[in-house]
Amino acid sequence: MTAVDGKDVRVALGQGYTGIIPVSAMSWARKPNPKVAAANAPAIKDPRQVAAPGDVIWVSAEETAITETTAKGRKEQKTVPFDPATVKKNTPITLRLQQEPLVQGAIASVEPQSGDVVALIGGYQFGDSHFNRATQARRQPGSSFKPVVYSTAMDFGFTPASTVLDAPFVYVNPYTNEVWRPSNYEHNYKGELPLHTALALSRNTCTVRVAQQVGVANIVQRAKALGLEPHFPQELAISLGAVAVSPLNLTQAYAAFANQGLGVRPRIITSINDPQGRVLYKQEVEHWQAVSPQNAYIMDTLLKEVVNAGTGGRAKIEGRIIAGKTGTTNDEHDAWFMGFSPYLVTGVYVGYDQVQSLGRLEQGGRTAAPIFRYYRSEVEDRYPKDDFVMPEGIVMSDGLAFKADQPIQGASATAATTPEGAPVDTSEGGEDLMRQMF
Numbered sequence: 001m002t003a004v005d006g007k008d009v010r011v012a013l014g015q016g017y018t019g020i021i022p023v024s025a026m027s028w029a030r031k032p033n034p035k036v037a038a039a040n041a042p043a044i045k046d047p048r049q050v051a052a053p054g055d056v057i058w059v060s061a062e063e064t065a066i067t068e069t070t071a072k073g074r075k076e077q078k079t080v081p082f083d084p085a086t087v088k089k090n091t092p093i094t095l096r097l098q099q100e101p102l103v104q105g106a107i108a109s110v111e112p113q114s115g116d117v118v119a120l121i122g123g124y125q126f127g128d129s130h131f132n133r134a135t136q137a138r139r140q141p142g143s144s145f146k147p148v149v150y151s152t153a154m155d156f157g158f159t160p161a162s163t164v165l166d167a168p169f170v171y172v173n174p175y176t177n178e179v180w181r182p183s184n185y186e187h188n189y190k191g192e193l194p195l196h197t198a199l200a201l202s203r204n205t206c207t208v209r210v211a212q213q214v215g216v217a218n219i220v221q222r223a224k225a226l227g228l229e230p231h232f233p234q235e236l237a238i239s240l241g242a243v244a245v246s247p248l249n250l251t252q253a254y255a256a257f258a259n260q261g262l263g264v265r266p267r268i269i270t271s272i273n274d275p276q277g278r279v280l281y282k283q284e285v286e287h288w289q290a291v292s293p294q295n296a297y298i299m300d301t302l303l304k305e306v307v308n309a310g311t312g313g314r315a316k317i318e319g320r321i322i323a324g325k326t327g328t329t330n331d332e333h334d335a336w337f338m339g340f341s342p343y344l345v346t347g348v349y350v351g352y353d354q355v356q357s358l359g360r361l362e363q364g365g366r367t368a369a370p371i372f373r374y375y376r377s378e379v380e381d382r383y384p385k386d387d388f389v390m391p392e393g394i395v396m397s398d399g400l401a402f403k404a405d406q407p408i409q410g411a412s413a414t415a416a417t418t419p420e421g422a423p424v425d426t427s428e429g430g431e432d433l434m435r436q437m438f
Helices: 142-154 195-200 204-214 216-225 236-240 247-258 293-309 364-382 430-435
Strands: 008-014 017-022 058-061 064-069 075-080 093-098 104-110 117-121 163-166 191-194 262-264 271-273 279-282 287-289 323-328 334-341 344-351 394-397 400-403
Touching: 008 093, 017 058, 104 247, 104 364, 142 195, 142 204, 142 216, 142 236, 142 247, 142 293, 142 323, 142 334, 142 364, 163 195, 163 204, 191 195, 195 204, 195 293, 204 216, 204 236, 216 236, 247 262, 247 293, 247 334, 247 344, 293 323, 293 394, 293 400, 323 364, 334 364, 344 364
Parallel strands: 017 093
Antiparallel strands: 008 017, 058 093, 064 075, 104 117, 104 344, 163 191, 262 287, 271 279, 323 334, 334 344, 394 400
């Protein structure tokens, strides 16, 4: 850095090139305050608050505006990636101030038909840390676990049109007398909601009530059927993602929704041959019926609504079918987005290695979903644009899927049924839980 004044920073780039960083390109470089959302934080107004002559800094080149003459002779401006060959050495290059990220994250991307892991990113820089966060990290998934709860509910008398209550909820553990008061992220309540809206808006108190109705034991059984590996205690808190999972394992669980209910074992290495061509190791495609095709299709329609009209809006990709679910843990410690189409399932996780807040309002939909969109926009053309396959026994109403033997409108599963042979949860009943409410 060669000079700093009240408007910009001058930078020596080497080989005769120079750069300029306007104050507008360093507005993020304020003292961190996790309690203040980035949009509400005061912007840097004077570069001298950030830098001083002699500092060695990271920068990136802004896109360059160029003028082109069209076939009809008109001059048009467009923005193109920076190219040093187009810049004269005595012309300053517009730069943006950067820094090496402190936060970490992971991406896991699986083709549900084969289980092939086609993308796996375990952190920002392997040279700095060999810890693979995609496979080795265990973090709470928050609301991205909720589809497990709602998938269970679809087999226990609930439908997308069932009425669920979004209101304060208090649970007292009968053994420890500990009080649990789950609340919504926004700390407000919307009263009675249709189930599909409760999931799209990720309402916590609705989810806990649904979990209490269907039974924690049944939710645990569904989690295991989908391939989730952790031990799940018989506690209502698991419905809000209180049990830590790895990004790859959670991505595997979503694969069943993408592929007509078939669970799949991820394949990072498909085979190993020796120099003579002899097979030393081979992993075959492994499927099992994790949920019914009807259950998977209902979840597909519910999770498409999350993206099209709910918390996952930043994951939309024009012209593509995307379903998914956001996840944010307490105090914005971890942000998730799990998204999928019929041929590709992708999980994105963002968080610090040493647990701390990402910052106010850094949620799954704001922090992780754009990463999903950036990655998927680059690879979508490799896959067909097909929608999910609707199985037999499904009827549609207002864009929602219902089992043919279930009511379509006005259904309220206040007394969920228990399929023959299914495990029955023995936790405190709904009437007793209601008595604990404010």
